[in-house]
Amino acid sequence: xxxxxxxxxxxxxxxxxxxxxxxxxxxxxxxxxxxxxxxxxxxxxxxxxxxxxxxxxxxxxxxxxxxxxxxxxxxxxxxxxxxxxxxxxxxxxxxxxxxxxxxxxxxxxxxxxxxxxxxxxxxxxxxxxxxxxxxxxxxxxxxxxxxxxxxxxxxxxxxxxxxxxxxxxxxxxxxxxxxxxxxxxxxxxxxxxxxxxxxxxxxxxxxxxxxxxxxxxxxxxxxxxxxxxxxxxxxxxxxxxxxxxxxxxxxxxxxxxxxxxxxxxxxxxxxxxxxxxxxxx
Numbered sequence: 001x002x003x004x005x006x007x008x009x010x011x012x013x014x015x016x017x018x019x020x021x022x023x024x025x026x027x028x029x030x031x032x033x034x035x036x037x038x039x040x041x042x043x044x045x046x047x048x049x050x051x052x053x054x055x056x057x058x059x060x061x062x063x064x065x066x067x068x069x070x071x072x073x074x075x076x077x078x079x080x081x082x083x084x085x086x087x088x089x090x091x092x093x094x095x096x097x098x099x100x101x102x103x104x105x106x107x108x109x110x111x112x113x114x115x116x117x118x119x120x121x122x123x124x125x126x127x128x129x130x131x132x133x134x135x136x137x138x139x140x141x142x143x144x145x146x147x148x149x150x151x152x153x154x155x156x157x158x159x160x161x162x163x164x165x166x167x168x169x170x171x172x173x174x175x176x177x178x179x180x181x182x183x184x185x186x187x188x189x190x191x192x193x194x195x196x197x198x199x200x201x202x203x204x205x206x207x208x209x210x211x212x213x214x215x216x217x218x219x220x221x222x223x224x225x226x227x228x229x230x231x232x233x234x235x236x237x238x239x240x241x242x243x244x245x246x247x248x249x250x251x252x253x254x255x256x257x258x259x260x261x262x263x264x265x266x267x268x269x270x271x272x273x274x275x276x277x278x279x280x281x
Contacts, residue, residue, distance in 0.1 A: 007092045010046040010058070018048070021055045026078030029071070029113040031106070034174075034181035037073045045096045047089050056080050059089040063102045066170045071106040074113065086116045094281060104279040105171055114275055122277035126252050129259075130274075131267035133247040137240070138233055138265045147227065149234050152189035152201060159198045160191065167217035174215070182215060188238050192218075192227050202231040204239075210246035211239050223257075232265050252276075 010018065015038055022028065022037060030037060040046055043062035050056055057076040063069040076085050093099065107128065108114030118124075152160065160183075161176035168174075174182060182203050183189055188211070192200035200218040204211050213235065218227050239247060249267060251258040 004051045005049060005056070005088075006051075007047055007049050007089065009044050010041045010048050010060075012041060014048060015041060017055055018058060021058065021077075022075055024077070025057075025075040027082060027112065028075040029073065029106075029109060031070050031072045032109075033070075033072060034178050034185060035072075040072050044098065045093045047092055049085060049089055057085045057089060059086075059093060061093055061099075061104060063098055065173065065175050067102040068171055069099065069102045069104045071104065074116075082112065082116060083119065087120065090120050099281060102281055103171075104281065106277050108275040108277060114277070117277045117279075120279065122279045124275040125278045126254060126276040128250050128274045128276060129253045130270045130272040131249050131251070131259075131262050132270050133236070133245070133249075134266045134268050135245045136266045137236060138229070147192050147194035147199065147222075147225075149190050149192055149230055152183065152186075152191045152203070154183070156191055156198060156201075157183055160201050163198055163201060163219055164215075164217050166220060186214070187211065188235055190231060190234060192231060194222070200227045200231060202235055204235055204247075206239065206244060209244065210248070211235075211244050213247065213249040228261050229265060232261075236265075 018041065019038060037060065040060045040062060045062065046058070046060040048055055048058055057080065059074045060072045061069045062072070074086065074089070076082055106117055106122065108117060108124070157180050158176060161174070161179040164174050164179060185205060186203040187206035188204040190202050191198045199222040201216070202213065203215040204213050206212070213232070216228060216231060236247070239245070249262055251262065253273065
């Protein structure tokens, strides 16, 4: 790195510069997120590396709930060496006061980025696997008539966020603001209700040819009661009526319960896998 290189926190006034940079950056890692990269500019750290002429690289990794921080984006221009650029930005990121005591996570969506993470001491502690529905409609009979499935509504979102927090380990929890963004982007969203309490939910995104089961959660006290099966079967019926049968889902390779549920309902492993990395400060 030369003396003309500077690293600083992004400002709102940098939005157009960053947007232009992202359109030309040769190496870009973007977290699978409900928010766009530019939405993270007000949050620190959102680092910009630049010389006297132009922006060279960015790195954003703001801590979320429980001091958990996901790398939201790293992007670098082709002419600059990836390793020293990443090292300089990551070293600067660790100096931010709000990163003290945080655990940093990232999905290695590309081999080049996974390599950078490993060089910085990240450890691959989980893997995400991808499953695809085989288009065979499962036979499902609701055994407990005390719960029912209905469309999710905006007024449900605070309760859905509370359920999300109880159903997942901290690194996979969607805070309330992310739940609201997910709902806004979902093609299909439903909840399971019992005695005026939401005990399960599902959100699925879609385009005109395929759908992706983005989120499903069942309250821990109501698991193993075929509630997840009911949600997914209802979702299958919805998309089948729309002529969409390409439906995918992701889960952790160690989540035996989820894998068993998806396979029983006709999902099959595609062979795609992505490492999840962890760095504890």
